Amino acid sequence: MTRILLVGCGKMGGALLDGWLDLGLSPQDVVVIDPQEAARRSRSQVRVEADLSALPAGFRPDVVVLAVKPQMMDAALPPYAVFTDVVFLTIAAGKPLAYFAAKLGSDRPVVRAMPNTPAAVRRGMAVVVANANVTAAQKETCGKLLSAVAEIAWIDDESLMDAVTAVSGSGPAYVFLLAEVLANAGVAAGLPRELADRLARVTVTGSGELLRQSPESPATLRQNVTSPGGTTFAALQVLMRDNGIGPLMTEAIAAAARRSRELAG
Numbered sequence: 001m002t003r004i005l006l007v008g009c010g011k012m013g014g015a016l017l018d019g020w021l022d023l024g025l026s027p028q029d030v031v032v033i034d035p036q037e038a039a040r041r042s043r044s045q046v047r048v049e050a051d052l053s054a055l056p057a058g059f060r061p062d063v064v065v066l067a068v069k070p071q072m073m074d075a076a077l078p079p080y081a082v083f084t085d086v087v088f089l090t091i092a093a094g095k096p097l098a099y100f101a102a103k104l105g106s107d108r109p110v111v112r113a114m115p116n117t118p119a120a121v122r123r124g125m126a127v128v129v130a131n132a133n134v135t136a137a138q139k140e141t142c143g144k145l146l147s148a149v150a151e152i153a154w155i156d157d158e159s160l161m162d163a164v165t166a167v168s169g170s171g172p173a174y175v176f177l178l179a180e181v182l183a184n185a186g187v188a189a190g191l192p193r194e195l196a197d198r199l200a201r202v203t204v205t206g207s208g209e210l211l212r213q214s215p216e217s218p219a220t221l222r223q224n225v226t227s228p229g230g231t232t233f234a235a236l237q238v239l240m241r242d243n244g245i246g247p248l249m250t251e252a253i254a255a256a257a258r259r260s261r262e263l264a265g
Contacts, residue, residue, distance in 0.1 A: 002141055004030040005061035005086075007076065009043060012091055013067030015120045019148030021045065031059055052079045063141060066090040070263070077103050084108075087138040089145065091115055093165055094263035097131045097158060109133040111142040114164050115150050117172050124150030127164040129157075162264070166256035174252070179204045 004020070006013055009032045020030065032048040033055075047056065064083055068076045070092045077100075080088070087109040088100060100110045111134055115126035126146045130139055139154075146152050155164075179200045186196030214221060226232045239245045 001026065001029050002063060002145070003059065003061045004145070005055075005059075005064045005083075006030060006032045006067060007034075007064065007080065008067035008069075009034045009036075009048065010067065010069070011117070012115060012119060013065070014043075015124075015149050016065065016067065016091075016145065017043070017046070019119075019122060020145065023148050031055060031061070061086055063138075063145065064088050065145070066092060068092065070094050073099075081105065087111060087134060087142060089113065089142045093169060094260055096161070096264050097129070099264075101131070107133060109135065109138055111139065112158070112161070113142070113146055113152075114161055114169050115146065116168050119149035122149050125168045126150040126152045127155055127161065127168065128152055129155050129161065162257040162260040163253070165260040166253045170256050174249075175204065175208075 002025075004025070006017060009017060013032075013034075017030065017032065021027065027046045030046050032043060032046055033050070033052055034048060035050050049055065061083065064080055064086050066073070066077070066080075066088060073092050073095055081104045088104065089111045090100065091113050093114065095112070097110055097112055100108065100112075104110070109131065111128060111130045113126050113128045115124045118124045119126070126149075128142065128146065130142075134142075143152055143154070155161075182203070183193075183196045183200035186199060187193055191199070211218060211221060216224070222236075226236060
């Protein structure tokens with residue numbers, strides 16, 4: 001059995017924990033460290049402690065999952081350097097493998113993952129990279145832990161993580177914005193707010209499920225909806241013009257990737 005020390009039980013850490021428990025992980029095989037009293041109260045099914053000093057005697061984790069906010073990592077990480085026989089799995093955005101080598105030691109196995117918020121409903125996407133110290137078995141273990149809530153893709157080039165963050169890490173916000181502006185446009189066209197919100201929500205989620213299940217490309221699915229000279233065609237003439245959604249999204253992704261590089265230092 002894999003024994004897990006989960007550091008941080010916020011939205012993403014909590015989503016991971018729920019996924020592991022749903023897949024059959026014994027509550028006795030996980031300990032959560034979280035200083036927030038609310039997190040400790042809400043997790044009665046597992047042992048939750050405020051700090052590492054209260055770790056149960058005899059509990060030796062195989063994996064330390066670092067799920068604290070990036071801006072809190074400097075303060076939170078040092079006590080965990082005492083673990084020398086574990087793999088560290090971090091989901092902190094903007095913290096590269098070199099950061100953990102500097103803080104924990106260059107010999108420590110570290111896996112860096114960039115999941116996104118649909119992990120909360122077991123439909124996330126996580127891109128993962130490992131340093132040279134990670135064994136095949138540790139890589140497999142980390143992959144299984146992430147697979148509880150997300151589809152995973154391993155990469156060898158960590159520099160891709162900035163673009164990954166821009167596309168899938170921040171991507172849910174772009175989709176939510178689409179639903180938001182679609183509903184607002186419906187209201188502007190004369191729809192009641194409640195109906196416009198419902199149409200936008202169901203259209204976005206239903207289209208996403210069709211995209212997930214279909215073997216066809218997004219471009220083909222778009223074309224399938226578009227009759228020449230029809231209503232969809234008229235709308236796409238606006239969205240796909242030279243200053244339309246394509247160039248705008250390219251600019252947005254570039255801005256997010258640039259910010260990710262800045263945050264990584």
